[in-house]
Amino acid sequence: MTDTATATVPPAPEAKPALPGVQVDPANGKPSLRRFLGDAANLFKGMGVTFRYIRKPSRVVTREYPENRDTLKFPERFRGQVIMPHDENGDHTCTACTLCEKACPNGSISILTTKNIASKRVLGAFVYRLSSCTLCNLCIEACPFDAIHMGPGFEMATYSRDPLDLILNKKEGR
Ligand code: SF4
Numbered sequence: 001m002t003d004t005a006t007a008t009v010p011p012a013p014e015a016k017p018a019l020p021g022v023q024v025d026p027a028n029g030k031p032s033l034r035r036f037l038g039d040a041a042n043l044f045k046g047m048g049v050t051f052r053y054i055r056k057p058s059r060v061v062t063r064e065y066p067e068n069r070d071t072l073k074f075p076e077r078f079r080g081q082v083i084m085p086h087d088e089n090g091d092h093t094c095t096a097c098t099l100c101e102k103a104c105p106n107g108s109i110s111i112l113t114t115k116n117i118a119s120k121r122v123l124g125a126f127v128y129r130l131s132s133c134t135l136c137n138l139c140i141e142a143c144p145f146d147a148i149h150m151g152p153g154f155e156m157a158t159y160s161r162d163p164l165d166l167i168l169n170k171k172e173g174r
């Protein structure tokens with residue numbers, strides 16, 4: 001009869017470490033030929049793409065930024081920053097109705113008004129704070145006069161926030 005109080009439990013055999021590069025089945029820790037073949041197939045698939053572009057460099061889709069800055073093409077709905085288009089005379093269609101200001105959820109727009117020579121209330125300054133804008137597009141949707149759009153700008157890095165406070169209208173009182 002064995003004395004259970006003094007019996008020693010033999011240590012569990014240590015698992016053999018997998019050889020470098022050998023694919024192991026995570027379920028049982030044994031080398032897996034199926035995983036190895038799958039990984040090898042993926043490797044050759046990737047190399048196939050590389051060789052295809054080497055043979056036909058004209059098909060390369062990588063954009064060489066910033067060398068291609070002048071020829072960059074943006075998708076139609078790209079949201080870079082809010083802009084106010086002006087016509088050839090420097091005029092815009094903003095009526096200072098403040099609907100965009102009210103629609104902005106984080107106060108990124110301030111409409112400052114003034115009076116023209118006919119004492120009519122007109123836009124003085126359209127202040128746009130790009131640093132807090134989330135590009136949600138709500139202001140653009142709220143504008144009934146199509147006076148503001150989303151522009152393609154994207155190089156916005158600055159050393160302080162001040163340069164990101166923009167006046168979108170070129171001329172006061174238009
Ligand atoms: S895009 Fe959104 S966050 Fe930016 S100014 Fe317009 S409403 Fe405000």
Ligand code: SF4
Nearest residue numbers: 094095097098100143
């Ligand atoms: S941009 Fe449009 S919504 Fe905003 S104040 Fe001007 S007219 Fe009104």
